[in-house]
Amino acid sequence: GEDVEQSLFLSVREGDSSVINCTYTDSSSTYLYWYKQEPGAGLQLLTYIFSNMDMKQDQRLTVLLNKKDKHLSLRIADTQTGDSAIYFCAENPNDYKLSFGAGTTVTVRA
Amino acid sequence: DTGVSQDPRHKITKRGQNVTFRCDPISEHNRLYWYRQTLGQGPEFLTYFQNEAQLEKSRLLSDRFSAERPKGSFSTLEIQRTEQGDSAMYLCASSGGLAGTNEQFFGPGTRLTVL
Numbered sequence: 001g002e003d004v005e006q007s008l009f010l011s012v013r014e015g016d017s018s019v020i021n022c023t024y025t026d027s028s029s030t031y032l033y034w035y036k037q038e039p040g041a042g043l044q045l046l047t048y049i050f051s052n053m054d055m056k057q058d059q060r061l062t063v064l065l066n067k068k069d070k071h072l073s074l075r076i077a078d079t080q081t082g083d084s085a086i087y088f089c090a091e092n093p094n095d096y097k098l099s100f101g102a103g104t105t106v107t108v109r110a
Numbered sequence: 111d112t113g114v115s116q117d118p119r120h121k122i123t124k125r126g127q128n129v130t131f132r133c134d135p136i137s138e139h140n141r142l143y144w145y146r147q148t149l150g151q152g153p154e155f156l157t158y159f160q161n162e163a164q165l166e167k168s169r170l171l172s173d174r175f176s177a178e179r180p181k182g183s184f185s186t187l188e189i190q191r192t193e194q195g196d197s198a199m200y201l202c203a204s205s206g207g208l209a210g211t212n213e214q215f216f217g218p219g220t221r222l223t224v225l
Contacts, residue, residue, distance in 0.1 A: 004152070030212075031212060033213075035216075041218055041219075042114075042116075042201055042216040042217050042218040042219050043153065043201070043203075043216040044216070045213055045214070045215060045216075048213065088152050088153075090152070092212055095212070096141070096143070096158050096165070096166060096212070097155045097158070097166070098145075098153075098155065098212075098214060099155070100152030100153050100154075101152050102150065102151050102152050103150075103151075103152050
């Protein structure tokens with residue numbers, strides 16, 4: 001979606017942290033989401049954050065939200081080979097529709 | 111029922127033919143969504159149902175596309191007179207529909223190739 005932007009590629013060494021960034025445009029989004037897509041598969045919901053929060057931690061995942069700058073990030077601690085995938089940021093500008101970015105392809109190298 | 115299922119997973123057709131895809135949502139979910147994803151892009155919203163009512167359609171959904179959810183459970187998406195530009199992954203998702211997070215759970219998708 002043109003309203004959500006992400007960098008296209010990220011290469012990270014196994015064991016390091018990955019940080020995936022996203023900017024969105026719709027300040028009315030109540031929730032913001034991160035999805036993961038492995039090759040040939042559908043999307044797996046990883047986590048989400050409520051718009052009045054600035055941080056959410058869920059095991060190895062940390063979501064940071066800067067609502068003023070409309071910036072969202074996903075940090076994956078101790079990145080593993082199984083984390084190699086495409087990660088999508090999505091905003092929820094209304095009650096039903098999700099608007100996705102083009103996705104960030106994360107490659108984990110040994 | 112452990113998730114959203116879609117059938118078929120792959121469909122190859124010739125231009126001009128009609129195709130129909132099926133989606134079975136998570137059983138207790140009352141909302142069902144269709145998205146389309148092309149290579150290198152994120153999913154784009156097509157339409158959604160609350161129970162059996164189709165409440166919103168994207169401008170992407172041309173008059174060759176029709177979706178139904180007759181009993182408020184499974185849904186079908188039909189494309190008539192397919193064109194090469196219809197080649198994409200068609201994703202279905204469902205959600206509980208209650209006021210809350212609108213977490214949408216996606217199926218594995220149907221990959222359509224129009225020759």
